[in-house]
Amino acid sequence: MAGGASTGELVQVVALLGAGVVAVPIFRRLGLGSVLGYLAAGLAIGPFGLGLFTDAGAILHVAELGVVMFLFIIGLEMQPSRLWNLRAEIFGLGAAQVAVCGALLTGLGILAGFSWQVAFVAGMGFVLSSTAIVMQILTERGEASTPAGQRVISILLLEDLAIVPLLALVALLAPSAETVSAAERWIELGIAAAAVAGLVIAGRFLLNPLFRLLAAAGAREVMTAAALLVVLGSALAMQLGGLSAAMGAFLAGVLLSESTFRHQLEADVEPFRGILLGLFFLGVGMSLDLAVIARAWAEILALVAGYMVLKGLGIYVVARLICARHDEAITRTALLAQGGEFAFVLYAAAAGVGLLDAELHARLTATVIISMALTPFAVMGLRFVTSRAGQSMDGVDVAHDLHSSLLLIGYGRFGQIASQPLLARGIDISIIDHDTDMIRAAATFGSKVYFGDGARLDILHAAGAHHARAILVCVDDKVAATRIVELCKAEYPLTPVFARAFDRGHAIELVHAGADLQMRETFESALLFGAKVLETLGTAREDVAEVVADVRRRDAERLDMQLGGGIYAGRDLLLGNLPKVPTGLMPREPERSPVATPGDP
Structure with missing residues (x-):
């Protein structure tokens, strides 16, 4: 029995890795991006595809560590001075976008027949964009460090912070919510503040000496274990304080961003981050309940279209009001118009306290997943609406x-x-x-x-x-x-x-x-x-000049042979004999012709 069980688990591990290895290169080759490849692979092997997995939630729960590690690496790139410079974008632009989009989506939910409490929870969950998907796309497009990319990251950080008060509001809106005293609320806030303060103190005074000690020991595997300990330990500290694990990892990264061990930490965490983030997208794909979609496909598609269009409108309006150019506003809209992984957390909490029934919970979850799957297509469509003209x-x-x-x-x-x-x-x-x-x-x-x-x-x-x-x-x-x-x-x-x-x-x-x-x-x-x-x-300068001249000569001869000797002659390349070049336009030196055509070794 034990052997059979271990074989079954091994089959699942091989299926997970194989699905990603096969699907992602194909989708990237087609220009659809790796995120969509992972989502499609998860759907194929999940409970509503080949059925190799029956509990997508368990995989998704483990794979959320990928998002945690992703935010740690983002934090390593965000020095405190740089983060301070983005404070207006984080608490100004980010808060404005969350407020405007939340109001629009709550209004849409009320028009759709939801109670105002359910409409608020459903809308605010969709407001929280997918940090994992957006950061993956920004990284693949090379835009994470651009000013426009930094503004998108600022919005994502504010949305990640917003999950904390939203979870508290869910508890207040619950039909059978118990009265919580003011003293208990102050205790909760105190614990959260203490968790943040403890992490900051540890980051400032303990982490660098710890890594210096480990580096002196010369044990590479211990350094890797320490890097993982920092990421997961900071995430755990924030969770115990009632805050987001992802934000704890981000804060740890920021505190270590100016450390001399920053690059070592990034190199140690990166392989785990990549694998777990891929597992996260696979888990999201597995969670797409095709039976629910089949029963209520019209309502779900209407929710997807309505939420994405209204949220996109809110994003665009806020971007333009804060003086973003049209192209940047459209790009931000395409990147952030989807729901995200924190919506699953919010909806699960709402279902747990009785705000959402099981059927509505499944529909809202399917709505978010479909919107996440549509995001790569929306980004691909940018080239048709943002042009040089x-x-x-x-x-x-x-x-x-x-x-x-x-x-x-x-x-x-x-x-x-x-x-x-x-x-x-x-x-x-x-x-x-x-x-x-x-x-x-x-x-x-x-x-x-x-x-x-x-x-x-x-x-x-x-x-x-x-x-x-x-x-x-x-x-x-x-x-x-x-x-x-x-x-x-x-x-x-x-x-x-x-x-x-x-x-x-x-x-x-x-x-x-x-x-x-x-x-x-x-x-x-x-x-x-x-x-x-x-x-x-x-080496003497004369010898250096001779070596360089010889490299030029041999390179010119190789090019001459590749051209068949009929267009440029090697001697002409070396001497710069170009009869069409106007005299005096560009001075030439016989031993260093500007015509010398380089080549790959």
Whole structure:
């Protein structure tokens, strides 16, 4: 029996891991994101799919540790000074959004026939967005550290804090709620305050000495155990104090954010965080009760649509009232319009005290899960409603009838540096880019950049490409760069085109497109880096220069062979023989030609 039981448990573990390993890469390959992959996998193997699991709640309960660890890692990125700077967003923007969306959703519940108590609980549960899903999407999109991403995180933190008073309100609204004395309420508040104070004191005075002691012992596995102890211990302390475990982990992360062991802690916790967070999404997928949806699909879909639309409207209005741009407001709406994992906690508490019956509890839970599953699709749809054309043009001039010696397309990190020596020699340059935020930022430093898409022939003509002595293509999009080079050489065949290449493969594409000069963006800086290392190690400068020249020569010969020897000759690459380049435009040195095309080793 024991062997059979352990085999059954092993089958379940293998099924959990296998479902995630199979589903997530497929969904990411399809552009649907990992969250939706986990949800679909959970539905497939859960009690309403293949039936490999019958108690999704148990898995969800364990997997909530993934959310706890996720918030700990977020806390590590939020130094106290940085968190203090976000206080207006957390308690201003976050509170405003919770209040407005809560009022709208409560009103919708009353119109749907719920009592005001049930409407309030149902609406406020849906107001609490999914920290796990939103943070996962922000991380995958690389936006967690951007100003807009920080505002979203601030709202999530306030919503996480809101679960505490909401749970207290559920107890007050219960039909058979017992009278709680004022003294008991003050005792509860005192315990919560003591838990927070104790955690802060431990974080400030005990954790760093503890980790120094463990590091001196040299036991790596003990450091990992200590990292987990800090996360789970702080979560437990907050729970015992009547607060959120996730907020306890977040606070612990903030307290350790300026510690010298911060990166070590993050590396130790990250594998557990990833696995448990995946299990959390799997558990959410398993919890989707298809029988309830089949019985009341019309009501559930109406709730999903009504709650998401009204909540999205509230998010957008609050964002615009606090001066967010349209694109940021729409993005925030798509990210936060769903219900979240704390809704399950609130609804379970409401069901436990008799506010929600079992059927309504199941319907509301299904509503939240469906909204969570729709979030990746909503984020994917952003590209159709937030476009370059929709950018604010305040303080931005459109390229029109420009006349300069050079036309530079793309004013990112590469274009900015490439333009400096040219401007220093007094060469006049027309610069165009299609990122209005960057154009406004450049204006604050005295650089005049015009709005324009270099992949359009009409924009090239308006920017003066037909008058330019040379065109510099410095965009960071490989496909766009190749397209611009092809367009320029087709329309202005006598004008030299200099192009930024991403790697060797892209360099070859640019050569075939007709670029007169192409250079991989990291080649010269990497060569200089290696040369400086050699000099530091004691190699004579003359020897360093000889080594660097030899690397350039061999790299040029490799490229020449890949091109078949018919477009550039290796000798021409080394000597910089480009007859189309106007004399005096860019000075060349025979031993260091700017035409030397880099390649991947």
